[in-house]
Amino acid sequence: MFGVSSFCLHNEPLSRALDQLAPVTSYVEIMDDGPHFIESTELLASYSFHYSFHAPSRSINIASIHEPIRRASVDVIGTCFSLAGEVGAPVVIHPGYFAWEQEREHALRQFHASLTDLRELAETCAVEFFIENMGNWNYFFLKEPGEIPALGEFDLALDVGHAHLNGCLDRFLSQPFRHVHLHDNNGKEDSHDPVGSGSIDFSRVMAAVRRTGATPVIEVATFEGVIESLKHLGVTVPG
DSSP states (O other): OEEEEEGGGTTTOHHHHHHHHHOOEEEEEEOOSSSGSSSSSSHHTTSSSSEEEOOOOOOOTOSSSHHHHHHHHHHHHHHHHHHHHHHTEEEEEEOOSSSSSGGGGHHHHHHHHHHHHHHHHHHHHHHEEEEOOOOTTTTTTTOSSSGGGGGTTOEEEHHHHHHHHHHHHHHHHHHSSSSEOOBOOSSSOOOOOOTSSOOOOOOHHHHHHHTTTTTEEEOSSHHHOOOOEEEHTTOOOOO
């Protein structure tokens, strides 16, 4: 079963996005940010989807060296955990970033403090969460497989497009991961193109997905790209 991220319809209200996704998938990952940020699961409960959540990320930083910002970021993700727990959904989070190279070690300690806090919140909400590797953006953590040990007990959500941008997809594919975001690119821009339209070898990706048993979620920029991706992956699409 391939999940589909609501990111492909982020310009539409979430209700309309879910209506459009219903004929093509039974699993939706809610991009809980921007236009699809949710404060209640009432809408989600009206559908029969399996869900995962992508926690808010663009306006928060769980590695911030400023303690009030770090704590507020944890609180925002904690709210996401609470909602995810209501619908039995796992959650994907970003690892955060440091603003200056000289702050890296301090930010890493803050990241670990946030993971401890988030573990307690996840246990309270009875949810699992996974940490996503980042693309070729300055100052973000978890861009290379060598940083995986910094996750400690926590599991990786492998974003294949991000790993490809950093030239280390094959090394990431050899690692354990529990969740995976599928999208393509040309190795230069994080364009979230349809699977099979860029320079990623998805035969190797899917072999690793089968080996790990990870949940695959198509995270492309357009709904048309979702259909193209599903077809490339050998899924029969209605209509």
